[in-house]
Amino acid sequence: MRTLIFRTAAPFITALMLLLSVFVLLRGHNDPGGGFIGGLIAVAAFAVQGIAFGVPVVRRAIYFHPMAIAGSGLLLAALSGVLSYAFAVPYLSGLWSAPSLFGVTVDVSTVLFFDIGVYLVVVGGITSIALSLEEREDG
Structure with a gap:
């Protein structure tokens, strides 16, 4: 399915899906969303990119090996x-703080870091599986 229309639209679709995944991640525990759902949306974005342009393009786009991303997420969630x-x-246990950065109060919590860790585990693990399956399919 590497048509011209799909290859033209894929970068825009991927960018919008990644932006949506970060939005869902940051909604976290206050509203529906969080690291798991945000990570799944990001994996779907990488899958769209992989279907349109192939696995090597996705591997270059994520820069790090997917299992290294998953490992760093697991470490962050545990820490x-x-x-x-x-x-x-x-x-x-959730711990909250509200430091002031450049005159703006920013709410930071251990819950947010846990969600980011889960996000990275999901993105790394499922992207690794999806890319290996797509590589097998390509030959």
């Missing part, structure tokens, strides 16, 4: 829970 030990609360 987000370790911070709670420093405050003498149970593992994976």
Whole structure:
């Protein structure tokens, strides 16, 4: 399915889907969404790119090996829970802070870092599977 129309529209579709995946990730625990659903949307974006242009283009676009992305996400998700030990609360308890950066108050929490870790695990793991399946299909 590498038609001219699809190859022309694929970069726009991919960019919009990646933007949507980050939006869903940042909605997190306040509304429906979070790392898992955001990661699935990002994987779908990479799949569209892979169908349109092939696996080598996707591998160059993500720059890092997908399993390295998944491993770093797993490490981030695990470390987000370790911070709670420093405050003498149970593992994976949510901790919030509101630092001021350049005069703007930014809400930061361990829940956000856990969601980002889950996002990276889903993106890395499922992208690795999808790319290996697509490589087998291509020959």
